[in-house]
Amino acid sequence: MTPDYSFETAARAKGYTRIAGVDEVGRGPLAGPVTAAAVVLDPARIPEGLNDSKKLSFKKRELLYAQILEVADVSIAHASVEEIDEHNILRASHIAMMRAVDGLKSPPDYCLIDGNLVPRETTLPSEAVVKGDARSVSISAASIMAKVCRDYVMLSLAQQHPGYGWETNMGYGSKSHMSALQELGVTPHHRRSFKPVHNILWQD
Template identity: 65%
Template sequence: MLEQAARARGWLRIAGVDEVGRGPLCGPVVAAAVILDPDRIPVGLDDSKKLSPARRAALEAEIKASAEWCVAEASVAEIDALNILQASHLAMCRAIAGLLRAPDHVLVDGNRLPKALAISAEAVVRGDGRSVSIAAASILAKEARDRLMVDLAQQYPGYGWEKNAGYPTPDHRKALLNLGVTPVHRRSFKPIHNILCQGHSVSS
């Protein structure tokens, strides 16, 4: 386990960090940072995409009850201004900064570390399947973003965000053509940019 290896090198407070929402055409990107209690690690932690909704919800409650955690986001405006990678890293840095006490070491899902991260860290490719802390962070981030997209679906009905979470599914793409682009769509993403160039948009 990566956490055990990090503790063997002398770090005690090890945070796992992951983000959810790079691929959707709308909504913020959400990140979570989690420091698990080594004596209270929830059973069954795994990549959030491999878990059923019911299992994710149960694990989210266990993580929040037993670990130190923070969920943060970067807005659609920040995604359009910075690009999705940099906005993801911004959300990660906000989640780490939001922990009550700073970690000694951070395990970041992916192959790049946020440039603004000023503490000891390592990038872990496919980390949500290799680190329980990253897996926990992926669960919190996904649950938080899914709830947020359900709320946005009520504000902008017809796009199916309560089911597709803003990803470019056929029903979402069809709704874009029929209903237009909303204020929470990412204008820097090519499918949205192309539609706007054709003059299809809706007001807030």
């Protein structure tokens, strides 16, 4: 399955003209923010090779990131570790998504949102698309923008907090990250509400 423009075409048939694809990355990691992107593609200038960011190589994602920035209206936003711990990861990812939508240069009139839920704050006509990053080019583009941006955030945090391997694991609970948590302890960028981090904080 490769993404296409059929969800966007269906929305256009209903009279919508500015259709935003919305996706987030970083629900699973133990550290770092959750990052979302909203992208309104120009149907006449859709970059070749858009797909779920997880299916693309680092190089291909970087290339598409630059191409999408050139031809689309793009907004990227985060929800912080504090917000993840305060609400929960699902709410925080929805907060990041709505921030991304609000940050577009012109407001969209329809949103295609990756997943099975439309964020409760949205006032725009919206549709949840399960596995949307592999089905809609607009959501694919959003997944690429969010992934590349969040990876840069984690690379920067890795320099400030060496030893956790964030430059390769991007905050996910890899073996090396778990053993670093045991040896080096919890940083301000760890999600305290996530069980492995919570357990380390309370094991003393």
